[in-house]
Amino acid sequence: MARLLRREKMLALILYGLDEIDWAALEHAYGAAEDVPGLLRAIAVDDDAAEAVGDLDTRLLHQGGFVCSAATTALPYLVDLAEAAHVTARPGVLELIGRLAEQGGMVHDRHVDPGWAAAWSAAVPRLLALIGDADVAVRSTLPATLSRAAGEADLVVPALRERWRDDDDEAVRLALILAAGELGPGCTVDVLPELLIWLRDLSGHAEAQTRLAAAIALTRVVPSHRLGADLDTLTRAVRDARLQVWGDVPWVTAYPVDLLNDSDGTPTRVIGWIDEQFGDDVTSRTDFSLTFLGDRDGDRRMGAVRAAAALLATWRSPVQRLLPAIAERTTDRAGTARAYATHVIAAIGDEADDHVDLLAARLGDDRRLSRYSEERISDIAAWGLAWRHDPRCLPHLVERLSGPNLGYGTSRVFSGADRPFFYSTDPPAVQEVLGPLCDHADVLLPVIRDRLRGPDEGRTNGTFGGVHQALTDILEQWGEASAPAVPELIGLLATDRHLYAVKALAAIGPAASDVAPVLRKSLRRPSDEPADEESVVLSWAYWKITDDPEPVLIAIGQETGRWSSYLADLGPLAAAHADRIYDLLDGADARERINAANTLFRITRDPTDAAETLRDVVHSLTDDRYRPVIWEALRYLADMGEAAGHCDLVLREALASDRRHYYYGKWRRLAQDQEFRRLATRILAAT
Incomplete structure (x- = not known):
């Protein structure tokens, strides 16, 4: 009872007025905010306060x-919690406040609640009062939160400098320097000169880590200051025995790292974080990575190879200097370094063809890629060989397909490219790895057929993904070469995977004629009702297998736009739809326009209007806007020969660029750049 009373008293003191707010009228990412008060209370008094902070962060x-x-x-109450000494999750609360403030200063005003700016300005003085808090974890977290207070820079920066003089914790002192640097651009002439003098003085400090922090802070305050000029300072700091202090500095601890080793990853994080500070200074980034790629310390080599991988996935010019050093790391004693190096050799395509034997040498490397998955370095090596049509990958792939773990996911994953300084060792999905191996279908089909007869593992929510879906995708890519698997595909027609099986059977074509009687029973009859996907796919597959187009034309009816990809496949047989397809060329949606352009060309074989629509999409490259539709437009243009002309200048300029062309992140950055250059070269050769 006494404990309950103490709990209620604490809640009343630090969350005063919480229940007087109409939280149901407020919104968060999941709708009405009625659950926010409960989470704030949980942070205040519960033992699992950190979990409550995470839940509130999510909302x-x-x-x-x-x-x-x-x-x-919620912001004033979050500050209440940050001020309350008994709250165990105060650092986490400060991190949440900082992330909210970061969004408030970064996104467009129309996406920011109108009251946020005033609430944040009111919170800053209260947060600043915590700068001398007794809890060192609070003091080391607070500077990163305050670094978002650009509008109050003149108030915050002098306090940071004063606290740096008095604080005896090295991690806190480093955080204070970095925060002052972040706020420097917002300072007026009343504060800025003294900040610059202070940072320049710290650049000559006796402590290597202080010099490192000052060098990076100066790049924030003085845009013309090149971090590359401080390469010696950076190198000495990374090799300094006191580097581990950065393990308590938010800027570094927030840097993502996927290590599977016995270290805490601080050197790896620090190197990656420093690499990010160079920005587009490719030469300095290359020099910095090369400095540590051959280092005797495994953690530093891991950081360097990961930074080099991110650099090569963004720029082409460092390949000649970096690739030999990365190739040496494929035999590194540190498993993470081997993983990243092998991944780069696999993903970078023909730029690394001279090193393909290194991939074959890693087929026996069973080092796991992370704590959370069963993928191995050997899986990366097999993927790299598969994309080069190298048969040395086949025994490994057959073994994986036969075992409990495929070595690859069963669903394609597309991540954003908003972190160009981050590279991971995630491999592609199994259908993306095996897709190019049509010439070796005879070796792989027996085990694929066995898996199709077995249970469908790996689904999400019972429907999405799964082994059967991935394997039917492979068979669809292989087309006629998949004919021996027709019996297994027919067996899937009675399951909820039947449409995937039908698409694979359609790709096989006449060799799948055994399924024609089954499909015929399901064909759509003439009706005024709109067709659904199943009726169109079944009738389209029937045409691919029997060469009878009437059912699919009946199923599509007048719904030209929705089923344009099937009309494109029909080609001249869909001539009756040409006028309606033509009208879609002026649609508002870019993907609809390019699909209509491709369909019109496939039906009429006249590229005139279709090519103009596709060229308009490609010309958006001049605005430095990358969208997936650009790649689709290039694929269609590449099939139009001379008609693809009039975008020569744009494509030649893109090919001359050192920057890689991509829309998605991770290994897809390299894959998309390779495809872009291949298609652009093909188009230019034709025109």
Whole structure:
């Protein structure tokens, strides 16, 4: 009872007025904010306060891109919690406040609650009062939160400098320097000169880590200051025995790392974080990575090879200097270094063809890629060989397909490219790895057929993904070469995977004629009702297998736009739809326009209007806007020969660029750049 009373008293003191707010009228990422008060209370008194902070983070921030009304109203209470000495999750609360403030200063005003700016300005003095808090974890976290207070820079920066003089914790002192640097651009002439003098003085400090922090802070305050000029300072700091202090500095601890080793990853994080500070200074980034790629310390080599991988996935010019050093790391004693090096050799395509034997040498490397998956370095090596049509990958792939773990996911994953300085060792999905191996279908088909007769593992929510879906995707890519698997595909027609099986049977074509009687029974009859996907796919497959187009034309009816990809496949047989397809060329949606352009060309074989539509999409490259539709437009243009002309200048300029062309992240950056250059070269050769 006494404990309960103490709990209620604490809640009353630090969350005063919480229940007087109409939280149901406020919104967060998941809708009405009625659950926010309970989470704030849990942070205040529960033993699992950190979990409650995570839940609140999910609701108020989700994946970012906005500041919701619930965040504005919750902010004063979050500051209450940060001030309360008994709250165990105070550092986590400060991190949440900082992330909210970051979004408030980064996203467009229309995505920020109107009251946020005033609430944040009111919170800053209260947060600043915590700068001398007794809890060192609070003091080391706070500077990163305050670094978002650009509008109050003149208030915050002098306090940071004063606290740096008095604080005896090295991690806190480093964080204070970095925060001052972040706020420097917002300072007026009343504060800025003294900040610059202070940072320049710190650049000559006796402590190597202080010199490192000052060098990076100066690049924030003085845009013309090149971090590359401080390469010696950076190198000495990374090799300094006191580097581990960065393990308590938010800027570094927030840097993602996927290590599977016995270290805490601090050197790896620090190297990756420093690499990011160079920005587009490719030469300095290359020099920095080369400095540590051959280092005797495994953690530093891991950081260097990961930074080099991110660099090569963004720029082409460092390949000649970096690739030999990365190739040496494929035999590194440190498993993470081997993984990243092998991944780069696999993903970078023909730029690494001279090193293909190194991939074959890693087929026996069973080092796991992370704590959370069963993928191995050997799986990366097999993928790299598969994409080069190298048969040395086949025994490994057959073994994987036969075992409990495929070595690859069963669903394609597309991540954003908003972190160009981050590279991971995630491999492609199994259908992306095996797709290019049509010439070796005879070796792989027996084990694929066995898996199709077995259970369908790996689904998400019972429907998405799964082994059977991935394997039918492979068979669809292989087309007629998949004919021996027709019996297994027919067996899937009675399951909820039947449409995937039908698409694979359609790709096989006449060799799948055994299924024609089954499909015939399901064909759509003439009707005024709109067709659904199943009726169109079944009738389209029937045409691919029997050469009878009437059922699919009946199923599509007048719904030209929705089923344009099937009409494109029909070609001249869909001539009756040409006029309606033509009208779609002026649609508002870019993907609809390019699909219509391809369909029109496939039906009429006249590229005139279709090519113009596709060229308009490609010309958006001049605005430095990358969208997936650009690649689709290039694929269609590449089939139009001379008609693809009039975008020569844009494509030649893109090919001359050192920057890689991509829309998605991770290994897809390299794959998309290779495809872009291959298609652009083909188009230019034709025109």
